[in-house]
Amino acid sequence: MVNLLLLGSSSLDIVGRLDSDLQPGTSNPARIRTSYGGVARNVAENLARLGQPVKLVSVVGKDRSGDELLEYTASAGVDVSAVLRTDLYPTGFYMGVLDPRARLRFAVDDLRVMSELTPEYLQQNSHLFKEASLVFVDGNLPVTTLKMAVSLARKAKIPICADPASTVLAERLRPHLGRLHLVTPNVSEAVTLTGQAFESSDPQAALEDARALLAAGVDIALIALAEFGVVYATSKMSGHIPAIQTPILDPTGAGDALTAAVLFGLVNDMELDDAVRLGVSAASLTLRHSGTVYPELTLEKLYEQLVI
Numbered sequence: 001m002v003n004l005l006l007l008g009s010s011s012l013d014i015v016g017r018l019d020s021d022l023q024p025g026t027s028n029p030a031r032i033r034t035s036y037g038g039v040a041r042n043v044a045e046n047l048a049r050l051g052q053p054v055k056l057v058s059v060v061g062k063d064r065s066g067d068e069l070l071e072y073t074a075s076a077g078v079d080v081s082a083v084l085r086t087d088l089y090p091t092g093f094y095m096g097v098l099d100p101r102a103r104l105r106f107a108v109d110d111l112r113v114m115s116e117l118t119p120e121y122l123q124q125n126s127h128l129f130k131e132a133s134l135v136f137v138d139g140n141l142p143v144t145t146l147k148m149a150v151s152l153a154r155k156a157k158i159p160i161c162a163d164p165a166s167t168v169l170a171e172r173l174r175p176h177l178g179r180l181h182l183v184t185p186n187v188s189e190a191v192t193l194t195g196q197a198f199e200s201s202d203p204q205a206a207l208e209d210a211r212a213l214l215a216a217g218v219d220i221a222l223i224a225l226a227e228f229g230v231v232y233a234t235s236k237m238s239g240h241i242p243a244i245q246t247p248i249l250d251p252t253g254a255g256d257a258l259t260a261a262v263l264f265g266l267v268n269d270m271e272l273d274d275a276v277r278l279g280v281s282a283a284s285l286t287l288r289h290s291g292t293v294y295p296e297l298t299l300e301k302l303y304e305q306l307v308i
Helices: 039-049 064-075 112-116 119-124 127-131 143-156 170-179 187-194 203-215 254-267 272-287 299-304
Strands: 004-007 011-018 030-037 054-057 059-061 084-086 092-098 104-110 134-138 160-163 220-224 230-233 238-241
Touching: 004 039, 004 127, 011 064, 030 039, 030 064, 039 054, 039 064, 039 134, 039 254, 059 064, 059 112, 084 112, 092 112, 119 143, 127 143, 134 143, 134 254, 143 160, 143 170, 160 170, 160 254, 170 187, 187 203, 187 220, 203 220, 203 230, 203 238, 220 254, 220 272, 230 272, 238 272, 254 272, 272 299
Parallel strands: 004 054, 004 134, 011 092, 059 084, 134 160
Antiparallel strands: 011 030, 092 104, 220 230, 230 238
16 A cells, blocks of 8 residues: 655644633633644544555654654554654644634644754655655745755655645745645635635635646645635646535644545545545544544545535
């Protein structure tokens, strides 16, 4: 089976959903949960739960959070043997605050630990690229490390797929668009990458942005439109898959589930539109779960609610 190499962030996620409207300057009652996150780690866990062999290259602190994160991620089926440990920084943290309707109001993260994932570390582990059939990177990689990852993937002649990870980090991918096989931004990240603004409620405008990514050299552009679904485009085809109407408990990780299922479909020789439908199904399951990755994820569960 195809081996996938995933490079990027791992973190402890703390997310609070407010019971009522946010009141600044005071403590707000909320329902708070913790889980393990990080874009690359989330994508890796989703893929592993679907039965896909994956190896994660990330970095965590030499602390209890790092120990538990690695233990949990390995128990899900992810090969974590290439994850770097450091005592210079703590394991990464992400904190998000959702409003009562489960919409993200604001978020903060502390991912200083990612600075320890250096180009030299990737060079020392260049054999991982030669053993992989596909590389996935997220925008949390330091700029020089991202450049090295792209270079090693090209030398190994394997496709490179990327997720910007956030609007702030999306700019890091722009110099590499011409080398990407697949890119999976959300609306704000896509606007950062193309400079063309559009609304998530306008799939046709989103398709124009996807085509702008193709013009920049991307092979497959996929833009997540939240409750309005997903658009996708290649040089030969394009389309829009509507979202599955579902009650939203927590949106954290839904985009990573979408990306993982699309990657699963593509490396298992599915047609792109079928792979995207699989991704929409995975996102829907994650939205209904109070956590970053749906722990009962299987291919059978994805097909149970597939958008036809």
